[in-house]
Amino acid sequence: MASSSTPKYNSNSLESSSSKRTLKDGTNWEQNEEIPRLPGETRVTDKDVIYMCPFNGPVKGRVYITNYRLYLRSVENLFFAFANEEKFSENGWMVYNPMSEYRRQGLPNERWRVTFINEHYGLCDTYPSLLVVPYNATDDDLKKVAAFRSRNRIPVLSWIHPETQAVIMRCSQPLVGMSGKRNKDDERYLDIIREANGQISKLTIYDARPNVNAVANKATGGGYEGEDAYPNAELFFLDIHNIHVMRESLKKLKDIVYPNVEESHWLSSLESTHWLEHIKLVLTGAIQVADKVSSGRSSVLVHCSDGWDRTAQLTSLAMLMLDSYYRTIEGFEVLVQKEWISFGHKFASRIGHGDKNHADADRSPIFLQFIDCVWQMSKQFPTAFEFNEQFLITILDHLYSCRFGTFLYNSESLREKEKVTEKTLSLWSLVNSEKSKYTNPFYTKELNRALYPVASMRHLELWVNYYIRWNPRIRQQQPNPVEQRYMELLALRDDYMRRLEELQITNNSKISNSSASSASPSQMMSQVQTHF
C-alpha cells in the first residue's frame, strides 16, 4: 500500500475538500515547468528521464523535445514538499521543541540531565541532538555505552512518571553476539537508570521481539541482556513480529478488502491476515510497559533490534496511555515528532518515498500499525482524545503524499542536512490551521488518568473507514450522525445561553414591559423533544 511518489503525481491532494485548490496549484506547476522558447519554437513532447551525466553522475529530470532542440530540466529536489507553496496561518514546525517538551515533563531534575553530546550527531547519527540521560552518567560513560549498543542507540529517557518518577527508556539491542560479550559500562549504566527513581526492585527490560528472534540475533552480533550480566534487571519478551511479517500481513489484508470485500467468510479471512492479532500484541506490550511504570512503579527499558520500529510503537503507545497531554491534538503531534521522527524511525525506508522499488525489503507499515492502535484506543474511549478519526486519516494520507516535509527522510541529521524545516511545510501547519476539522466534539479533558485499552479481539476491529474507504459499498455515513446530533445540541445550548443572558438583561432593566425581543421559548421547545 506504500506508494512511491514523484512530485508530478501527488500534487493533487488526497484530501477531498482541498482538492480544488490543489488542482489549481497543479496547473500552475505545469505552467512553471514550461521551458523558455524562441518565437516559433513549439514543443513536441516531453518525458521524465535520468540523465547519466558523465561528470556528476545520474541526474533526474525531464527532457523537452521541441522542433528546435532537446532541453533537459533537472528536477533535483525529488519531493513535491520542496515545491509546495501553500500558505498556512500556523507554522507546524514550531509545534515540537524538545527542550520545552522535556520541561513539561519536569526535566531536567536532580536525577536526569539534558546532554548535548549528540549535537552534531557524533554519538549516534539516528538519534536527535538533544538527549535526556541519568544525572549520574557522564558523557564519557555514554560514549562507552554507545559502543555496546547496536548503531550506538544508547538507552535514553522517553518519559518520566510525574508521581512515581519511574521512567520509560528506549534503546537498541546490546551487542552480545555469539560469544556472549559483556560490557561493564552498559551494565553500570542500566543500574544507574534503575536507581534514578530510588527504586529497590529490578529494572524491567521489555524486548519487543519474540524470544527466538532475540536469540537468533546473537548470530549477527546482537542479542539481549542476559541474567548473569544484569542481575538487577528482569527481561520480558513481548513477541511482536518483525517488519517483514507486518508487511505480509498488510498485503493479505489488502487482498481481502480489495477490489472486493471478501463476503462469505469474512471473519476467518480477516483472522487469516493476522493484522488484528499483531495490533493486539503491540497494544498488549504497550499496556504492560505502561502498567509497569504506573502501578508497578518500576522504570522500564524498551528495545527491539535497532530501536526504531517496535520500540517506537511501544514507547509512544505507553506514553499515550499514561499521559493525557498526548491525547490532545498538539500533544499527539509532539508525540509523533518526538518518539517517531526525532528518534529516527526510518520513514523514508519504510514508506519508500520517491522510490519505485516497491518490493524493497525495507518497506513496512510500522507507523500505520501504530496509528491503527491509536484508532483502536480512540474507538474504545470515544471521549478521551481531542482529535477525531479524520485527524488520523489525514496523518496517514500525508505519510505517503510528500506534500509536507514532516515524514521525509530517515533521521533528524538527514533532515537537517536537507534543510527540511526551511524548505518545506509541516503537516501540522495544515492541521493546526484548521483545528476544528480534526477535533472530536466528545472530548472530555481528564488529567492524569491512565487509559488502558482492552486488547481483546472482542473489541478490536478492522478500521473500515481507512482500509476500505474507497469501496462505495462500505461507505460510512458522513458526517457521523451521533457527532452531528451532539454538535446541534451544543449550538442550541449556546444559543439558549445567549438568549437567556439577553432576557435577563432586558428583564432587569425593564421592569414592567413584557419581552417581545426573541422567539417564545415554547416555540423553541419543539426543537428539543423530550426523550425522557
Add this chain to the structure above:
Amino acid sequence: EIHIKEPTEKEVNPHLLPGELLLCEANMVYKYVQEDGSNRGTYGKLVCTNFKIAFLDDDSASDDNEPQFKNKIIGENDITLQCVDQIYGVYDEKKKLLTGQLRKYPEKLIIYCKDLRVFHFCLRYTKEEEVKRIVSGIIHHSQTPKLLKRLFLFSYASAAPNNTEGRNQTVMFDTLEAWRDELERTKGNVKYKAVTTNECYRVSEKLPLYFVVPICVSEESVLKYEGRGIPIWCWSCHNGAALLKMSAFPKEQDDSTSQTQKAFLDGIYKTISKAPYELLKTDDLSSSLPSLQDIQTAYTRFKQLFLIDNSTDFWATDVKWFSLLESTNWLEIIRRVLKKAIEVAECLERHHTNVLLIEESATDLCCVISTLVQVMMDSYSRTKSGFQSLIQKEWVIGGHPFLDRCNHLHKSDKEEAPVFLLLLNCVWQLVQQYPPAFEFTETYLTVLSDSLYVPIFSTFFFNSQHQKDTNTSGESLKTQSGPFRFLTVWDWSVQFDPKAQAFLNNPLYAEKPKPDKSQRKTTRFKHQRQLSLPLTATKSTTKRGFFREETDHFIKNILGKRISKFINSSDEPPNSFREFYDSWHSKPVDYHGLLLPRIDGPEIRVWAQRYLRWIPEAQLHGGGTIATAAKILDLMEEVQSLQVKMDEEHSQAISGDVRSVPLLRNSARLSSLFPFALLQRQSIKPALPTSTWKDLEDEDDLVKRDDEFVDLTGDMP
C-alpha cells in the same frame, strides 16, 4: 487463602412478589465474584421460589450505591426460573451437567442464564440437607417439564391487586377495530378487508380472532382448510403493493388430496393476481432460509462463546475469536435473513409486486421477515409504540409459538429455537447502522430480549391468541380466580422507574416533522415520493425497471400467469438485487424513508451490549458507546434546564432566585458494561491476555529474519 467476610446470622428475607412462594432455601452459600481467578466472593442465602432463584447477599442491605438502571422485578442476583439455561455441578474440579434426579450433590453449582449471566455458588460450607434441598429444588423447578397453569404468570395474575392493563399507545391487535385502523393507516383498505370469520376460533386455533385477507377471498375458502392456503395480509406499501403470508399445506402422502389442495391454491393465486391486485411473487421461506434447527444449532454454539467461566477461558477463546465466531454460523444467518428482507423490500418498493411469504405454519420465519421488512420500509415501525404494535401484530397476535420456541415449559427441546431473538439481533444491526432512525435504543432491545424470560407478562408466554384466551377465562368453576388479568411487557413502568426508562429512548432519534393538518391531504403525494426517494432519484434506473415490468406484465397476462417465484425465477436478472442495494446505498440516507441494512462482511457485528455485558474482562473503564451517549444525555439535560429558565424569564417569574444549571451527572466514569453489570473492579489494573498466539507456520522464513540484515559483528569498533 480466602478473605472471608464473617457470615452474619442476620436474617435476610427475599423480596417476594404477589403470588410468589418461597419453596426452598440454603444458608451459608458462597457466591464467587466472577471477575478473577481468586476465590473472592460473599456469603449469603440461596433461595428458590415459584418465580426465581435468588441469592441474598448478607450485606446487600447496606448497599448504598443504587444503580441508575435498576430492574424493579429482577434484582442483580435474581434469576427467573425461565431464565435458567443450564445448571452444572462441580465434583472434584469436574463440571457435570445436572438434569434430573441426583445421587450425589456437588460442591459447586454453576448456573448459566439465558441472558448470559453466569453464577458460581460454592456449597461447601452449607449444611448437607440444605444442599440437597436447594439443588434438587432448583433443578426441579427450573429444568423439568411443567404445566402451563403452573407458570408464575397465573399465580401473579390472580394475586396481584388490580392489574389493569396499563393503557399505552401500543396497538394490541386483539380487536377488529385495530386491524381496520391498520388497513387505513397503510391505505390497504381498498383491496383488503378485516374478517371476523375466526370468531370463536371457528377457522383455526392457530389464527388470531381477527385478521386481514384480500377482499376477493371468500369466507368459504377461508374456512375450507382451516385457513391454510389463504394469503393473510401483513402490510401495504405506499405504492399499494402488499406483503402477505400464508401457511402452506403439509406434505401429503395421498395424491388426490394434494391434487385438490393444489387446485385450491391455483384458484386462490388466480383470484389474487387479477387486477386490481399487483403481480404476485411467492417465496417459500422454508426452502430459502435456514431451518429452525439450523438457527437453534447456530445460536447454541454462539452463546457458548459468551458464557465465560473465568479469565483464562476468556483469553483462551480470544486467540481464535473470529474463526470461532464464524464457525457458529449465527452472524451468517443474520446476514441471510437481512438479505432476504432486502429482496422482499425490493419487490414491494421497486417492482410494485405483492410478496407472499410461505411457511408451514407462517408463524416463525414469516414473522421475522415481515417484521424486518416493515421496520425497513415503514418509519412508524421505528418508533417505540410502532415497533411494539408491530410485535403485537406479527408475533403475539400473529401466533408465534413463544411458549414452545423458548421452551418455557421444558416440554420438548425439539421445538426450541431463538426465532424472536434472531429478529432482535437483525433489528439491532439496523439500529447500530442508523442510530438516528430509531426512537428506541439498543438497551431497549436488550431489555426486551431479557423480558422473554420474565413470567409476569403474558406477552411471551403463550403460543397463540387462542391459548391465551382459553386460559385467561380460566374454567372459573375449578379455579376461583379467573378471569386473569395479565400484564403486558409494553408497560415498561412495571420493570423500570422513569429514570431507568430514559435509557430506552434514543436521544439521537430524528423525529419526523409532523405535517400540518391542513396540508395533510395535499402532501400525500409528496409523502410517497419521500418514501421512495432514494430509489427513484436516478431516472434511468426507474425507466428501465418500468419498461421491463411492463413487458413482464404483458407476457404474464398472455400466459395467464402473474405469479412468479423468488427462487430460480428466470425473469429476474441475478444482479438486480445488487443494483437495488448499491443504488440505495449510493444516496444519502433518509431516516424516515426506506432503510436498507448494510450486509457486507465487516458490517454484520456482534451485539456487544447483549453478549458482552456480564464479562468483566471485556469492560472498558470510561469507554464504550455509553461514554458518548452519556455526554449527549448530559447536554440534553442542560438544554432542557435552559429552556425552563427561559420560560421563567419570559413569565417574569421572581428573577432574583435564579437556579443554577443543575450539576452535570457526576461524571463518575461509566464502564462500557453500563447500564447492566455493576461490577466495580477495585483495581484499575489493565486486563492482560494470558494466552496469545505466536506461531506463524506458513511464514516461517519471514519470521526468522531480522528487521534489517546487517551484521553487527563487523560494526564493532
